[in-house]
Amino acid sequence: MNLKTLIIALLCPIxxxxxxxxxxxxxxxxxxxxxxxxxxxxxxxxxxxxxxWPVYNQYSKEVKSLHDKRREGPxxxxxxxxxxxxxxxxxxxxxxxxxxxxxxxxxxxLKKKYHTEFKKVMTIQQVAILYRSERKFKGxxxxxxxxxxxxxxxxxx
Numbered sequence: 001m002n003l004k005t006l007i008i009a010l011l012c013p014i015x016x017x018x019x020x021x022x023x024x025x026x027x028x029x030x031x032x033x034x035x036x037x038x039x040x041x042x043x044x045x046x047x048x049x050x051x052x053w054p055v056y057n058q059y060s061k062e063v064k065s066l067h068d069k070r071r072e073g074p075x076x077x078x079x080x081x082x083x084x085x086x087x088x089x090x091x092x093x094x095x096x097x098x099x100x101x102x103x104x105x106x107x108x109x110l111k112k113k114y115h116t117e118f119k120k121v122m123t124i125q126q127v128a129i130l131y132r133s134e135r136k137f138k139g140x141x142x143x144x145x146x147x148x149x150x151x152x153x154x155x156x157x
Contacts (some may be wrong), residue, residue: 037140038133041129041130042129042130052118055117055118055121059117063110066106069099072099
């Protein structure tokens with residue numbers, strides 16, 4: 001992994017903290033849309049779907065848990081930085097970076113584990129479609145969020 005990728009991976013949670021929180025209701029809506037999108041893209045047989053969705057739901061739960069842990073680090077520096085000594089701030093930042101690295105490695109291991117699980121319940125073509133579908137859905141979601149922010153920004157002018 002090159003340095004740029006590492007820096008981006010470590011800073012993403014900080015940028016995410018700058019986003020307004022999404023309500024629980026909205027998160028459930030997004031999750032439902034994601035499930036519908038993936039279902040349409042994968043075209044699973046009923047037998048495959050019965051085996052796939054419990055595995056995928058567990059995978060999603062574990063990924064969410066890691067993302068929640070990753071968000072905890074930046075919360076520690078959300079307070080007024082001028083109240084922290086340089087030594088304390090350095091200690092917090094060093095621990096945060098170390099935590100991000102550990103969580104990143106856990107996420108890699110989790111993805112490897114579930115890649116193997118997905119191959120047990122789907123064809124390799126379907127696994128590839130799953131990964132592509134997740135990226136497509138995320139891209140579409142980010143595009144819609146950006147459009148919403150742009151509309152809100154124009155209204156405020």
